[in-house]
Amino acid sequence: MRKETETMHRVNRIFRHPLWQGAMAQIEEAEKDRIYCRHDLTHLLDTARLAYIENLEKNLGLSKELIYAAALLHDIGRGLEYAQGIPHDEAGRGLAGTILRDTGFCDAECKDILQAVSSHRSKGCQSERGLAGLLYRSDKGSRNCFYCKHEDTCKWSEEKKNKEIKG
Ligand SMILES: [Fe+2]
Numbered sequence: 572m573r574k575e576t577e578t579m580h581r582v583n584r585i586f587r588h589p590l591w592q593g594a595m596a597q598i599e600e601a602e603k604d605r606i607y608c609r610h611d612l613t614h615l616l617d618t619a620r621l622a623y624i625e626n627l628e629k630n631l632g633l634s635k636e637l638i639y640a641a642a643l644l645h646d647i648g649r650g651l652e653y654a655q656g657i658p659h660d661e662a663g664r665g666l667a668g669t670i671l672r673d674t675g676f677c678d679a680e681c682k683d684i685l686q687a688v689s690s691h692r693s694k695g696c697q698s699e700r701g702l703a704g705l706l707y708r709s710d711k712g713s714r715n716c717f718y719c720k721h722e723d724t725c726k727w728s729e730e731k732k733n734k735e736i737k738g
Pocket residue numbers: 645646659691692
């Protein structure tokens with residue numbers, strides 16, 4: 572049996588990839604004065620961990636590596652959104668595809684992860700049991716609206732906001 576650290580090998584390759592590092596630096600710079608939720612490593616790992624917990628609790632059977640890869644990549648297009656106005660779910664797909672191929676994910680895995688990245692803002696997938704639905708829920712669930720000083724002016728709908736700790 573492989574050790575757990577070995578199963579996260581490709582996830583750590585994503586983290587170290589120059590394109591991922593560069594995109595995250597661009598996002599950090601663009602968000603330095605942002606008063607609303609940021610798209611930093613804390614958000615990405617919160618999303619990954621919530622998704623993995625739900626995966627275990629509901630026996631969804633998804634691999635830890637796939638979940639963490641999708642979470643680390645889902646907002647990677649944010650820098651292009653700030654710089655060029657391209658919605659980040661679209662902009663992130665190209666970047667994520669290159670990074671996934673460079674880090675050893677096969678075609679089927681790339682397809683699942685890229686689909687989840689592309690649809691992580693699509694309400695239509697929120698009840699799905701697959702990776703896309705799981706990413707949608709954990710991404711939204713990661714935000715601490717109940718503790719936010721700017722919740723009153725945040726553009727999120729009241730229904731989407733987390734008003735209490737759920738897990
Ligand atoms: Fe996003």
